[in-house]
Amino acid sequence: MKRALITGITGQDGAYLSEFLLGKGYEVHGIKRRTSLFNTARIDHLFDGPPGQEGRFVLHHGDMTDSSSLTRILQQVQPDEVYNLAAQSHVAVSFEEPEYTANSDALGPLRLLEAIRFLGMKTRFYQASTSELYGLVQETPQRETTPFYPRSPYAVAKLYAYWITVNYREAYGLFACNGILFNHESPLRGETFVTRKITRALARIKLGTGDVLRLGNLDAKRDWGHARDYVEMMWLMLQQDEPEDFVIATGVQYSVRDFVRAACAELGIEITFEGEGLEEVGRDGQGRVIVSVDPRYFRPAEVETLLGDAGRAHQKLGWKPRTSFETLVAEMAAADLAEARREAAHHG
Ligand code: NDP
Ligand code: GDR
Numbered sequence: 031m032k033r034a035l036i037t038g039i040t041g042q043d044g045a046y047l048s049e050f051l052l053g054k055g056y057e058v059h060g061i062k063r064r065t066s067l068f069n070t071a072r073i074d075h076l077f078d079g080p081p082g083q084e085g086r087f088v089l090h091h092g093d094m095t096d097s098s099s100l101t102r103i104l105q106q107v108q109p110d111e112v113y114n115l116a117a118q119s120h121v122a123v124s125f126e127e128p129e130y131t132a133n134s135d136a137l138g139p140l141r142l143l144e145a146i147r148f149l150g151m152k153t154r155f156y157q158a159s160t161s162e163l164y165g166l167v168q169e170t171p172q173r174e175t176t177p178f179y180p181r182s183p184y185a186v187a188k189l190y191a192y193w194i195t196v197n198y199r200e201a202y203g204l205f206a207c208n209g210i211l212f213n214h215e216s217p218l219r220g221e222t223f224v225t226r227k228i229t230r231a232l233a234r235i236k237l238g239t240g241d242v243l244r245l246g247n248l249d250a251k252r253d254w255g256h257a258r259d260y261v262e263m264m265w266l267m268l269q270q271d272e273p274e275d276f277v278i279a280t281g282v283q284y285s286v287r288d289f290v291r292a293a294c295a296e297l298g299i300e301i302t303f304e305g306e307g308l309e310e311v312g313r314d315g316q317g318r319v320i321v322s323v324d325p326r327y328f329r330p331a332e333v334e335t336l337l338g339d340a341g342r343a344h345q346k347l348g349w350k351p352r353t354s355f356e357t358l359v360a361e362m363a364a365a366d367l368a369e370a371r372r373e374a375a376h377h378g
Contacts (some may be wrong), residue, residue: 038115047070047261065319094138125186135187159208171339212279217365233366256353279338296363
């Protein structure tokens with residue numbers, strides 16, 4: 031039985047990857063940090079999975095900023111594969127906590143790699159790299175050879191992580207790969223990322239329990255895929271004969287405004303946008319403002335447009351995204367509508 035260690039197991043991707051690896055027969059170990067409230071809602075169902083799965087899902091307390099915990103867990107678990115998904119993953123927050131972001135997102139992966147090297151382990155290592163590395167884009171679409179130009183403390187930290195992964199591969203022969211993943215979403219997406227923020231707020235507006243959805247840059251364009259499809263690629267990268275870095279993306283791009291329109295269509299809300307810049311609003315069929323622009327959500331430096339070319343992954347990993355933009359929006363909107371109904375019933 032193969033053994034995997036996942037950092038960031040309590041996050042969106044950690045939950046999908048755990049489910050995927052358990053399905054492949056792996057023993058799955060995860061690192062979670064200590065929090066004052068439970069933070070395992072996304073993975074609680076995996077503890078009592080199907081018969082035979084008991085004991086194949088194990089959590090350990092640790093933190094990306096604490097070498098001692100990381101080294102101890104690696105030595106204890108002796109994993110065949112490590113998936114480093116843990117990060118302070120919010121771009122806007124990284125402007126407010128730049129030093130912590132660098133500690134967890136840049137030095138964190140170094141701590142893991144150094145422990146693997148020092149302990150002389152044969153572990154394969156996956157680093158959660160990101161399309162944010164391209165930032166101010168130098169070429170469209172972006173592929174593995176496109177020059178990087180990070181635009182946030184988050185992206186700069188992830189740039190270090192990208193290169194230290196390449197460096198440990200080249201210097202010490204570690205099987206270490208970067209998956210350069212473009213945005214991927216799902217009903218498990220964190221509630222402060224724009225897609226989930228939109229589907230959550232619009233579901234409440236639909237039920238009359240929410241009023242206005244306040245957003246930042248409506249013109250930002252992203253290449254949005256489904257997290258369930260993307261975690262499979264993380265695994266596939268570690269099954270190759272040679273370690274390599276891959277872009278994973280759908281090759282289709284939409285704006286934040288397009289996402290709002292698609293979610294409204296899915297929920298049966300009429301919406302018309304009018305005005306420009308900070309004055310832009312979205313009105314419903316009765317003329318009520320349901321979307322407005324709030325400068326609080328603008329970033330000191332923005333990534334305006336991202337569009338990936340996953341040609342290499344297509345060729346070498348057989349990668350093809352399975353979920354269309356429409357299906358992704360529909361799945362998220364349906365899940366948030368169900369959640370908003372439960373909330374409404376509970377309160378009232
Ligand atoms: P989430 O924000 O949903 O999850 C992040 C995970 O990291 C959580 O489990 C979180 O724990 C954990 N974490 C944060 N800080 C620490 C720390 N100091 N020590 C230990 N654990 C920590 O992110 P996603 O699942 O969306 O993303 C997974 C990875 O992929 C991240 O590294 C992200 O930067 C990267 N990425 C994501 C993309 C996306 O579109 N989703 C695209 C490209 C890259 P807790 O639950 O306690 O907060
Ligand atoms: P991103 O995702 O920054 O691409 O990082 P996010 O959903 O936060 O923003 C996408 C775009 O939408 C614009 N935007 C808003 N964003 C948020 N969060 N809230 C708003 O109200 C809002 N209004 C407009 C943003 O300015 C941006 O242009 C995600 C994270 O998962 C990273 O960890 C990952 O590396 C990248 O995707 C790929």
